[in-house]
Amino acid sequence: MDLIADILLVAGALGAGLYCFILARRLTRFNDLESGVGGAVAVLSAQVDDLTRTLAAAQKTAGASATSLTQLTARAEEVAKRLELMVASMHDLPPNQATSETSEPSAGPVFSRRSQNGFGR
Template sequence: MNVIADFLLAAGAFTTAVYCLVLARRLKRFTTLETGMGGAIAVLSAQVDDMTKALDQARKSAQSSSSGLEDQVRRAEAAAARLDLILASLHDLPQQPPPDEEMAEDRRLRFVRRRPDRSGMRAAE
């Protein structure tokens, strides 16, 4: 009975040793930087750094654009206030009578077409 127990214990130890060897090889392949998961993690880490830098640049650009837009909005509001004041002052002007239709017809532009003077030209001989 002891022999069978020793044999089973030795078989279990051998199986455990083989299992540990297989796991060690898999772990070594998993963590290699060139081909395994370590390489993928390194690439992803570099991409995260690049994206962080791009995000910071975009944030700075958005802040400068926002301040520029705020300045333009302030200027537009000031111009609108001036236009409102000008329109209000135009309401105070007296009304002008509409122009007569005859005067409107006289004011129409007329185009006259003239033929070129051909007296200076000679006929082909």
Template sequence: MTLVADILMVAGTLGVAIYCYVLSVRLKRFSTLESGMGGAIAVLSVQVDDMTKALSRAQAAATGSAATLESLTLRAETAAARLEVMLASLHDLPEDETGSDRRLRFVRRRNGRDDMEIGV
């Protein structure tokens, strides 16, 4: 009986020794920097750095675009207000005395500025 127990003990010990050897080989492959998981982690780290830089550039571009859009919106609101004033002033024009339904003619002239003049 003792002999059988000793044989089983030696077999178990050999099994555990082989299992530990296999684990150590896998751990060495896992931790190598060039080809194992360490290499993959290094590559992913570089990609994260690149993505962080790209995100910073995108945020800067979005901030610049937002500022440009805000200034253009303000400019459009100013032009719309001026157009409303011009349209309101057209209602104040006197009717033609002859009773004919004459159409008004609008002329745009461009000076060096962005202003538009309305002529009759």
């Protein structure tokens, strides 16, 4: 009886050893850096680092753009106020007499003759 128990114990130990060997080979293939999940994790980790750096640069650029846009908007509002004041002051000016005379159409073309010597009549 002890002999059968020892044979079964050795067979169980050999089976467990074979099972551990197979699991170890699968785990090394699973964690392989070139074709397994380990490679995918390494690639994803590198991409996350790149995206983090890109995001930081984009946030910095957006902050600078927002500051510049705020300054430009303030300048534009100041200029708009001055233009409104100028347009409002233009309504107070009297109409220009020279402008109204030249805007009327003339009676016809004006021709003058020159004499042979070039001094007029």
